[in-house]
Amino acid sequence: MIKDTRDTAVRLTDEDFNFICQFVYQSTGIVLNDNKREMVYRRLTRIVRERKLKSFSAYCQLLRNHGEQEKDYFINAITTNLTSFFREQHHFDYLATEELPRLMKNRNVQANGKKRLRIWSSASSTGEEPYSIAITVLETMHKKLSAWDVKILATDIDSNVLAKGKTGVYEYKRIENINEDFKHKYFKRGFGENENNIKVNKGLSDLITFKQLNLLHDWPMKGPFDVIFCRNVIIYFDKPTQQELFTRYYDLLAPGGLLMLGHSENLGAYQQHFDNVGRTVFRKPL
Ligand SMILES: C[S@@+](CC[C@H](N)C(=O)[O-])C[C@H]1O[C@@H](n2cnc3c(N)ncnc32)[C@H](O)[C@@H]1O
Structure with missing residues (x-):
């Protein structure tokens, strides 16, 4: 069970988090900072499971090597889509x-x-x-x-x-x-x-x-x-x-x-x- 962002079997290291922030910024313009760390962690956990990987680092490697193919899937997971009929x-x-x-x-x-x-x-x-x-x-x-x-x-x-x-x-x-x-x-x-x-x-x-x-x-x-x-x-x-x-x-x-x-x-x-x-x-x- 993944609970903590820093101190568990599946750790989100600063290096991986920084890479993710950079990747998201370059692909979407979305700025993620430290107060989004929990959110990133939760969403990445789902992706890592779905992709049957062992760690966040392995996922970062996948993004580094196959960024173009993985990008769409990753962006879909990272965007916040809250909306409603006649909002505002x-x-x-x-x-x-x-x-x-x-x-x-x-x-x-x-x-x-x-x-x-x-x-x-x-x-x-x-x-x-x-x-x-x-x-x-x-x-x-x-x-x-x-x-x-x-x-x-x-x-x-x-x-x-x-x-x-x-x-x-x-x-x-x-x-x-x-x-x-x-x-x-x-x-x-x-x-x-x-x-x-x-x-x-x-x-x-x-x-x-x-x-x-x-x-x-x-x-x-x-x-x-x-x-x-x-x-x-x-x-x-x-x-x-x-x-x-x-x-x-x-x-x-x-x-x-x-x-x-x-x-x-x-x-x-x-x-x-x-x-x-x-x-x-x-x-x-x-
Ligand atoms: C919170 S929703 C807003 C939906 C609607 N406009 C509203 O106000 O109810 C933000 C949307 O912006 C999209 N989005 C984020 N970055 C984007 C980008 N670089 N280009 C186009 N859409 C983007 C997300 O996918 C998400 O669906």
């Missing part, structure tokens, strides 16, 4: 009451005869965030939707959470506290052995494309996006990485576009380039 409700309220009405009033028709709306959920985890965006869009624009070309891009570094998001299947308790009307309109309850599960309706999933994307790498999308959700992810990065990402988000936003951050996140020095128009809601000036 005020962002969805802002979309419904301010932003979508503003766009519906001002947006011009494109060459294809439709009005264009693009929203990016840039650390979408298991999909609750992009599905909440899709519900908000459908609720706010429903009668006018046929005049619009709406696309929601959902990306994350973690291939497991993306696969889960794509299925659109969740335990019923994940939607227990959302608006009753939304439950009936946008989710189907399973039956038999699936009675504790729900599946999102096709109307929602049709609006969303899930894709794997590491925020540190090149972004293949051209944009521009009207709204970018970057919530509860930059908190894991250091200041230089955050500032670099803010520049890239800024460049990909349409003039007047919105950047939504998580509750404990801020733009730091980059704030001067945006107008703060709501709680952790930032607008790129026109």
Whole structure:
């Protein structure tokens, strides 16, 4: 039984821990420090068991020798994917009451005869965030939707959470506290052995494309996006990485576009380039 991080048969030595921190930082931008040691230990213990290895050092060696093949699996194990439907409700309220009405009033028709709306959920985890965006869009624009070309891009570094998001299947308790009307309109309850599960309706999933994307790498999308959700992810990065990402988000936003951050996140020095128009809601000036 592995209990202690330093003094057991399977030890996480400082050397191994430092290697892991470096590997995670270089591959994901996530900064792990000593207060994450327990978390790293727990997650590595699971991997070492699954990989049928004898020690953390053996796993570090595997990462050194076969980093590319092992990386995906390792990153999936190390990321924190906490999320929920309508998490930080005020962002969805802002979309419904301010932003979508503003766009519906001002947006011009494109060459294809439709009005264009693009929203990016840039650390979408298991999909609750992009599905909440899709519900908000459908609720706010429903009668006018046929005049619009709406696309929601959902990306994350973690291939497991993306696969889960794509299925659109969740335990019923994940939607227990959302608006009753939304439950009936946008989710189907399973039956038999699936009675504790729900599946999102096709109307929602049709609006969303899930894709794997590491925020540190090149972004293949051209944009521009009207709204970018970057919530509860930059908190894991250091200041230089955050500032670099803010520049890239800024460049990909349409003039007047919105950047939504998580509750404990801020733009730091980059704030001067945006107008703060709501709680952790930032607008790129026109
Ligand atoms: C705590 S979840 C936030 C989910 C959602 N945005 C929310 O606020 O509910 C953070 C997500 O960021 C993802 N992530 C971490 N590092 C990343 C990176 N370098 N590129 C893309 N996604 C990353 C993780 O895989 C995880 O799913």
